[in-house]
Amino acid sequence: MNRKFKQLVFVATCTAIALIGFSTWKKSEEAVAANGKKPNVVLIVIDDLGYSDLTMYGGEVPTPNIESLAKSGTMFTNFHVAPTCSPSRSMLLTGVDNHRNGLGTMAELLTPAQEGKPGYEGVLNNRVIPISELLKNAGYNTYMAGKWHLGHKDGQRPAFRGFNNSFALIQGGGSHFNMIGETLEEKVSMYFDNDQPLKSMPPNFYSSQYYTDTMIKYIDQNRANGKPFFAYSSYTAVHVPLMVPDKYINKYLGKYDMGWDKLREQRFNRQKQLGIIPDYLTLPPRWPMVPAWDSLSAEEKKRNSKIKAIYAGMLDCVDENIGRLIKHLKDIGEYDNTLFVLISDNGASGLDFVKDDRENYEKWFKEVGIDTSYENMGRVNSYVTLGLNWAQVSTTPLKWSKTKQAEGGTRVPAIISYPRGGVKSGVKTDAFAHQLNLVPTILNYTGVKHPGTTYQGRQVFAPEKPSLAPLLEGKATYVFDQNTPIGQEVFGNTNDAMVLGDWKILRLTPPWGDNKWALYNLRIDPREINDLSQMYPEQLKKMVGMYEKYKKDNGFVPAK
Numbered sequence: 001m002n003r004k005f006k007q008l009v010f011v012a013t014c015t016a017i018a019l020i021g022f023s024t025w026k027k028s029e030e031a032v033a034a035n036g037k038k039p040n041v042v043l044i045v046i047d048d049l050g051y052s053d054l055t056m057y058g059g060e061v062p063t064p065n066i067e068s069l070a071k072s073g074t075m076f077t078n079f080h081v082a083p084t085c086s087p088s089r090s091m092l093l094t095g096v097d098n099h100r101n102g103l104g105t106m107a108e109l110l111t112p113a114q115e116g117k118p119g120y121e122g123v124l125n126n127r128v129i130p131i132s133e134l135l136k137n138a139g140y141n142t143y144m145a146g147k148w149h150l151g152h153k154d155g156q157r158p159a160f161r162g163f164n165n166s167f168a169l170i171q172g173g174g175s176h177f178n179m180i181g182e183t184l185e186e187k188v189s190m191y192f193d194n195d196q197p198l199k200s201m202p203p204n205f206y207s208s209q210y211y212t213d214t215m216i217k218y219i220d221q222n223r224a225n226g227k228p229f230f231a232y233s234s235y236t237a238v239h240v241p242l243m244v245p246d247k248y249i250n251k252y253l254g255k256y257d258m259g260w261d262k263l264r265e266q267r268f269n270r271q272k273q274l275g276i277i278p279d280y281l282t283l284p285p286r287w288p289m290v291p292a293w294d295s296l297s298a299e300e301k302k303r304n305s306k307i308k309a310i311y312a313g314m315l316d317c318v319d320e321n322i323g324r325l326i327k328h329l330k331d332i333g334e335y336d337n338t339l340f341v342l343i344s345d346n347g348a349s350g351l352d353f354v355k356d357d358r359e360n361y362e363k364w365f366k367e368v369g370i371d372t373s374y375e376n377m378g379r380v381n382s383y384v385t386l387g388l389n390w391a392q393v394s395t396t397p398l399k400w401s402k403t404k405q406a407e408g409g410t411r412v413p414a415i416i417s418y419p420r421g422g423v424k425s426g427v428k429t430d431a432f433a434h435q436l437n438l439v440p441t442i443l444n445y446t447g448v449k450h451p452g453t454t455y456q457g458r459q460v461f462a463p464e465k466p467s468l469a470p471l472l473e474g475k476a477t478y479v480f481d482q483n484t485p486i487g488q489e490v491f492g493n494t495n496d497a498m499v500l501g502d503w504k505i506l507r508l509t510p511p512w513g514d515n516k517w518a519l520y521n522l523r524i525d526p527r528e529i530n531d532l533s534q535m536y537p538e539q540l541k542k543m544v545g546m547y548e549k550y551k552k553d554n555g556f557v558p559a560k
Contacts (some may be wrong), residue, residue: 026410038228038446039421040338042134042325043438045092045232046318047085047147047173047239048386048402050348050394053315054413058271058396060263061252061312065323066415068338074419074427074472077276078522080499081346081435082486083402083409085172088345088435089234093150094128095439095463098490099554101128103150105491107173108185114492119555123151124161125384127460129450131439133162134446135230138448141206143218144168145211146234159195163232164222167214168192169207173239174198176207176314177380180368182241183353184360187368206245207236208314212321216328223332228446233325237318238311240349242384248313249378258292258306259301260393261286263308267396275428277397277526284397284527289511290389297438303374308390310378336420339445341438344412348394349402352385359383399528404512405488405497416472421445423472431478432499432522434486436465444469485543487550497548504528505543517544 052058056070064335082088086106087098094101099119105111107122114120136142144158151157151170158166174181174189178201181187188366191198202210212552215233222229237244256263264283270278286292296304322342329335354361361383365372369381374383386394391401395408402409414433419425426508443450444467452462470476480486482501494515496507502523509515519533519540533540 007251037226037337038140038448039136039418040228040329040334041140041230041442041446042329042338042340043092043230043232043442044322044340044342045146045234046342046344047234047236047316048349049238049344049394049413050391050401051398051408051411051413052271052276052396053238053348053394055411056274057413058267058274058276060255060266060270061319063315063319065319065326066342068323068326069342069417070415072417072419072425073340073423074429075437076414076416076429076431076433078430078526079412079414079433079435080342080410080486081343081412082488082490083346083404083495084490085147085345089147089149090124090128092345092435092438093130093132093232094126095131095436096125096461096464097436097554099556100461101125104555104557105559106172109491111492113560114557117555120557123153124158126145126458129455130161131442132158132230132232133378134443134448134450135400135446136162136164138446139227140446141165141218141222141225141227141229142232142366143215143229144232144234145214145218146199146207146232147172147236147239147290148234148357148366157192157195159192165218166192167194169209169232169236173236173241175380176236176243177201177205180370180381184357184364187364195369206317208318208321209237212324215325219328219334220332228337231325232545233322235318235321238386239315240351240385241382242307242310242314242386243378243380243382244310244313244317246379248317249310251316252472253306253308254309255312256305259296259304260290260308260389262295264393264396267393271397278524281397281527284399284529285401287388287392290392303377304389306374306377307384307386308393310384310495311386311390313378339416339418339421339423339442341414341416341442343414343438344437346402347398347404347409348391348414349386350388350391351402352387354385355387355512388397397527400508400512403491403495404508405490405495405506406508406512407522407526410488410497411526416441416468418445418472422469424474428475429471431471432486432501433468433471433479434465436463437468437479439463440465440467441472443467443468485546485550487547487554489551489556493558496547498543498550500543500546503539503543505540505547519543 102125398408400406
């Protein structure tokens with residue numbers, strides 16, 4: 001390690017330690033009352049959106065409506081979530097660690113050693129109170145449209161967890177046009193319309209468009225009661241299978257013929273220009289499992305270029321529909337009194353189920369009439385995945401992607417906008433923040449109190465992380481001080497991480513890691529290239545000890 005790099009580590013760490021800490025911020029009820037009625041809350045999740053996909057994060061696909069939220073609010077460049085769907089969403093809606101709220105691992109991956117253990121129910125358990133229920137109890141209309149993935153039985157679906165109205169895809173993914181599922185294990189998508197199982201799809205259904213139509217309908221039909229609303233717009237785009245109406249695909253056909261190597265370089269340079277990453281960083285090497293674009297045949301290049309065009313079309317479409325929702329709120333006079341939160345639930349997905357089990361998938365495709373030809377890619381009866389090749393672009397310049405605790409799996413775009421409530425406009429912050437901060441932040445701005453550790457005669461967990469309000473209002477420069485550890489784990493095997501100030505320890509299984517702890521300084525090395533464990537062994541030892549305490553305190557159960 002050269003001397004300059006050691007100096008950078010030292011200066012970055014000392015600078016962070018010198019910052020002034022702050023305690024949990026409590027916005028007064030008087031401040032809420034001063035703005036008239038309580039604010040509406042719109043929580044937008046874009047599924048599997050990568051760190052560099054949005055224009056303001058370095059992407060090339062125009063996303064003007066999301067960008068308008070960023071301009072009117074605060075944009076996070078160091079915001080973290082869990083690296084996969086349901087554990088992430090469980091924390092997003094409760095503010096409680098996934099090992100406590102029921103999603104210690106995904107339901108689909110529970111092992112015999114974990115089944116029946118507290119925190120490993122595979123659904124959102126009754127030891128937590130989702131934000132929808134808290135707001136409903138406080139007099140809010142509560143709506144959901146989109147992906148749930150937190151339980152499919154009676155008592156577990158959105159209608160039982162605080163939503164007045166809901167149109168929900170109950171499982172993790174599926175076709176954006178019809179009811180064909182995502183995987184061999186879930187061949188059929190399970191939708192519930194206000195808790196009635198859907199037998200067939202509505203005419204002209206496309207997920208992003210229909211979810212938006214539904215949310216607008218919910219907002220309008222209950223306006224007469226004068227209550228504020230909580231709208232959980234949980235888009236399934238840009239989750240696989242990749243598909244979108246032809247007009248969106250056609251806008252981007254041919255635009256990715258330069259390939260993933262060139263596009264990744266372009267995004268990296270744009271991120272420097274935008275101030276998303278430090279200008280001294282160099283582009284990390286191509287992931288070892290990703291081939292050079294120039295090594296592909298002409299046919300492979302053509303097909304892969306279209307895959308990215310479909311993905312771009314899906315992002316274009318979801319931005320357009322977010323714009324429709326924003327415009328409607330402006331038209332009905334509710335926009336200014338709305339707190340907007342927009343995030344991705346995890347990093348971009350490089351998963352490819354077909355590649356891992358091609359024989360059985362091809363048999364299934366034949367049974368249901370899925371056409372995998374080039375001409376049909378992205379249409380109603382197609383099945384297309386992004387794959388690691390393009391996922392590497394979406395996570396630029398970060399390491400790895402969805403399911404990994406590396407930055408590419410956990411660092412995501414995040415935007416919060418509410419100028420009337422004091423959230424600064426046009427601000428970009430590199431302060432480390434976490435999805436566990438969001439429920440406290442929403443409660444902060446709505447003036448709603450969490451009941452604590454007892455609710456309706458049962459013991460519950462309360463959120464423990466601070467509100468983001470001081471940061472959002474310019475009263476603080478960071479959320480967590482250098483002495484507050486943030487642990488994270490899913491799956492019950494070696495897929496662990498902990499952040500302490502600017503430091504991060506990471507342990508991954510092969511081929512992503514070597515089952516050993518590595519130590520990084522994220523302030524100067526967000527790419528997680530320079531392992532500092534040999535240089536700072538005491539820092540590593542201290543953080544490993546903190547991580548073991550985190551696991552014990554949160555009831556961690558190993559997979560076997």
